[in-house]
Amino acid sequence: MKPRFFGQIDAWGSMRRFAVLGSRRLRGAVPLTITFLIIEFYDELAYAIGGAALPLLRSDLALSYAQVGLLLGLPVLANTILEPGLMLLGDTGMRRRLVIGGGLLLALSMAVIAGGRT
Numbered sequence: 001m002k003p004r005f006f007g008q009i010d011a012w013g014s015m016r017r018f019a020v021l022g023s024r025r026l027r028g029a030v031p032l033t034i035t036f037l038i039i040e041f042y043d044e045l046a047y048a049i050g051g052a053a054l055p056l057l058r059s060d061l062a063l064s065y066a067q068v069g070l071l072l073g074l075p076v077l078a079n080t081i082l083e084p085g086l087m088l089l090g091d092t093g094m095r096r097r098l099v100i101g102g103g104l105l106l107a108l109s110m111a112v113i114a115g116g117r118t
Contacts, residue, residue: 054068054072057071086098
């Protein structure tokens with residue numbers, strides 16, 4: 001099968017042609033796309049499992065409906081407030097520090113959770 005070509009006009013007005021089928025660019029994008037789809041699937045799965053576990057959390061921890069609402073609402077509120085600022089900082093030269101700091105905070109929170117009493 002002969003690959004189809006599509007054109008692209010560069011800054012000088014000349015036409016560049018590139019193959020769509022069988023190109024290295026396309027072959028490299030497919031595994032990356034599959035990886036992102038798998039990550040998105042697990043993200044949605046984790047969100048759904050959290051919602052399904054709420055009745056069990058409510059009964060195990062003897063929480064009222066208002067407390068369960070706060071348990072659900074406070075992370076969303078904190079995310080709404082903090083995320084725009086963190087996204088703006090991520091577009092600056094502080095990206096590496098943000099990633100390292102986020103990883104350290106995640107490791108610290110996991111250590112606190114692991115060391116807690118059950």
